[in-house]
Amino acid sequence: MELKINNGLLEVRLESFGAELVGLRDLENDREYMWQKDPKFWAKCSPILFPFVGALKDNRYLYEGKEYNITTRHGFARDNEFKINSQTENSIEFLFESNEGTKKVYPFDFKLYLKYILEGKKLRLEYRVENLGDKKMYFSLGAHPAFATPLTSGIEYSDYYIEFEKEESGEVNILNGLYVNSQVKEKAFDGKKIVLNRDIFSKDALIIENPNSSEIMLKNDKNNYKVKFTYEGFKYIAFWNVPGAEYVCLEPWCGITDYDNCTGNIEDKKGIETLEVGEKFIRNIDIEIL
16 A cells, blocks of 8 residues: 655655655655666665565574574565554554564564654654564664666766765675675775766675764765765665666665574574563664755
């Protein structure tokens, strides 16, 4: 089911399946900022990543001596229908909670909320995870929004760039197939700017661990395209697209795909988050059109 919120400045379109952001239109200049799901390249737009980010080695993990199997990347929340928990003129909150199906592959009782709040030309995404069980919960959480990089007359993909709030080392984790290479990192850029080009994601995502910045800008100086993207409290920020497609994903993660030398034990998983009984985990992302 598609839902909309509109404050006269921005129109936001949301799908209840996966609680997915599928449209963010600036009404002043009639510009759509979100990738519009071309299955030729990628049939998603902004999936939620839960309870894992990326791939599990051999599609499995171990918890309390038992093996569990999840064959999909990025967990399972994105492939489920969310309930509408609350709705106002400028906000919608979605809810997905554990059930018999999830317990077969993920033995924790939880509630996962994703709330969208429209304030002027800023859209806030509020993520909340609650541990409803009687034991410590292990999980990861991530966002994966794809921003359109429209190739209008005189504009090239390489005219777009990502600008960090602070200087970064330029070192990124690289993948060994589906998994993080445990042996090496790669120098991908210098300073505060990543200039996009058609080959930059030929080896898959660029993953920055413990970034200095909690704010980035996606820009194109030729057509005054500016998106301010704020992500506090996330352990990683990743960037990705399918080469040839007209978008770039900005991906804050609390968690990461398995390393190629991982043990498979969920307690040992790199980047894993934990919640004690009754605790809540909250993270926010702001997308502002400038």
